[in-house]
Amino acid sequence: MKKQTFAKGALALAVCSIIAKGLGGVYRISLTSVLGAEGIGYYQLVFPFFSLVLALLASGVPVTVSRLVSGELSADNTGGVRTLLQRSLAYALAAGLLGGVMTIALSRLLAGIQSTDGVYICYVAIAPAIVFVTLAGVYKGWFLGNGNMTTVGVSQVAEVTVKLAFGLFAATYFSRYGIMQSVAGALLAVSLGEFVGFLYVFVRYLFASKDFRRVMPTPVDRRFFKSLLPVTLSGLVFPVVAFIDSVSIVNLLEYGGDVRAVTHYGLLTGPVNSLINMPIVFAMSVAVAIVPALAGLLANYEVVSIKRRTATSVKVCFIIAFPFFAGCAFLAPKIVSLLYPALSSSDKSLTATLMAISAIDILLLSLLEVFNAVLTGLGRSKPVLVNVATAGSIKILLQVLFAPRFGIVACAFATIVFYSVAMFANAYVYNNLVGKNTILAKSIAKVLFAGVIMCVTVFACSFISDPLIAVIAGALAGGAVYIAAIIFLRTLDSDELRLLPFCKKLAARVDRGIHGKEKNTI
Numbered sequence: 001m002k003k004q005t006f007a008k009g010a011l012a013l014a015v016c017s018i019i020a021k022g023l024g025g026v027y028r029i030s031l032t033s034v035l036g037a038e039g040i041g042y043y044q045l046v047f048p049f050f051s052l053v054l055a056l057l058a059s060g061v062p063v064t065v066s067r068l069v070s071g072e073l074s075a076d077n078t079g080g081v082r083t084l085l086q087r088s089l090a091y092a093l094a095a096g097l098l099g100g101v102m103t104i105a106l107s108r109l110l111a112g113i114q115s116t117d118g119v120y121i122c123y124v125a126i127a128p129a130i131v132f133v134t135l136a137g138v139y140k141g142w143f144l145g146n147g148n149m150t151t152v153g154v155s156q157v158a159e160v161t162v163k164l165a166f167g168l169f170a171a172t173y174f175s176r177y178g179i180m181q182s183v184a185g186a187l188l189a190v191s192l193g194e195f196v197g198f199l200y201v202f203v204r205y206l207f208a209s210k211d212f213r214r215v216m217p218t219p220v221d222r223r224f225f226k227s228l229l230p231v232t233l234s235g236l237v238f239p240v241v242a243f244i245d246s247v248s249i250v251n252l253l254e255y256g257g258d259v260r261a262v263t264h265y266g267l268l269t270g271p272v273n274s275l276i277n278m279p280i281v282f283a284m285s286v287a288v289a290i291v292p293a294l295a296g297l298l299a300n301y302e303v304v305s306i307k308r309r310t311a312t313s314v315k316v317c318f319i320i321a322f323p324f325f326a327g328c329a330f331l332a333p334k335i336v337s338l339l340y341p342a343l344s345s346s347d348k349s350l351t352a353t354l355m356a357i358s359a360i361d362i363l364l365l366s367l368l369e370v371f372n373a374v375l376t377g378l379g380r381s382k383p384v385l386v387n388v389a390t391a392g393s394i395k396i397l398l399q400v401l402f403a404p405r406f407g408i409v410a411c412a413f414a415t416i417v418f419y420s421v422a423m424f425a426n427a428y429v430y431n432n433l434v435g436k437n438t439i440l441a442k443s444i445a446k447v448l449f450a451g452v453i454m455c456v457t458v459f460a461c462s463f464i465s466d467p468l469i470a471v472i473a474g475a476l477a478g479g480a481v482y483i484a485a486i487i488f489l490r491t492l493d494s495d496e497l498r499l500l501p502f503c504k505k506l507a508a509r510v511d512r513g514i515h516g517k518e519k520n521t522i
Helices: 006-057 060-074 078-105 107-113 117-126 128-145 150-177 179-208 224-234 237-255 261-277 280-299 303-330 332-339 345-358 360-377 381-406 408-434 438-461 467-488 504-511
Strands: none
Touching (some): 006 078, 006 150, 006 237, 060 078, 060 224, 078 107, 128 150, 128 179, 150 179, 237 381, 261 332, 261 408, 280 360, 303 360, 303 438, 303 467, 345 360, 345 408, 360 381
């Protein structure tokens, strides 16, 4: 199997993930029109527990398998990879079945805790997805460990395409039977999409591993469960916090007198978070790609390469995230009017407010994802767990104190505090681990300067009355100014430019010295 470079692999995964997120965004927008604000609230109530089960049983599998496979391949121990894969598949099958059965068994109890008894059928509809996600994670980890990220990215596109096509049909068809049945139909599409994603990576594995499967398994010192545990724990906090939110925010809002608590919870976790999380996919793609890369470099003690790769990842993700922050912060009312015309005037106004507040999360969470991946790839999962857990506890406390009085807006601000504390704490650990990086600090300053110029341009476009024209003008004018500033300030060297779409020619020009500056080194 042909191995990709880190830059090409990260870019391929990012492009596929962006396509998947784009299709997912279309799905969420269309689904909001079908289900309405209340229906999307019920839809969102199910996902925190689903995500919690996946985080507990499945989320650490791809990262763990990729790290172990990469390490064994670096040691030229292909037989050890066979052994690791067998152990991983045995775990995945048992864990997936356990998670699916547990979700069905607890469905009525969870619905009662959330004060929405009818939502139990939604838990039943999404339960099969747990089995397919867990099994697919093993094969995704194998491809990542072998340096093939395109397959993982294509599987994401396949999953969301099926979900989009079948989900809208099912939600519309079952709407004749009631709002809860319509929501359950949409969630059944999630299970079908995950099955297609698993089927794709499994078939690709069969074709790509013909020679590999002829190798006899050999004993390995690496223990799968020992490696899985810290990765699982470090990734468990986000779903735990989201699950606590799903059972507490509605109750806190109702305690404060909010008669539309489910609707307001749905607006924050549905339309707002769907748009906020869309650009973060690039950071997550870089994060997924960098873990096995760092594991290989660490095995060969290539400290300089580790520093450069982590610095590049942080900088590139920050550059990518900034334009989306500007758009959501200054064009929120226009974006909401354009994408969610079916919402009432009051819901549009609240959604726009929540989006403008939450825009800063794009920057914070993008950087947090990269720092989490870097520390995980370097075997520092424990600090990640401690930092994120501490920040999550602060978020929950703030919501308990302020949500009953200030409503759903307080929850948006609490999330900002959550990401800020976790990101800066992880950045501190990273800085102590690899040392100060003056080149990175200067580059971030240049990005901030370029970003301020772009924000002024986008803010000026927000005064255009027509939402479509305002969004297009903001994207074109703001984007042009931002790119020009990034190039003029020479923020990126040629290697970093190659991580970005459509920048290969520009990178070649930098290499030839047209910009009059040698490549940055660390």
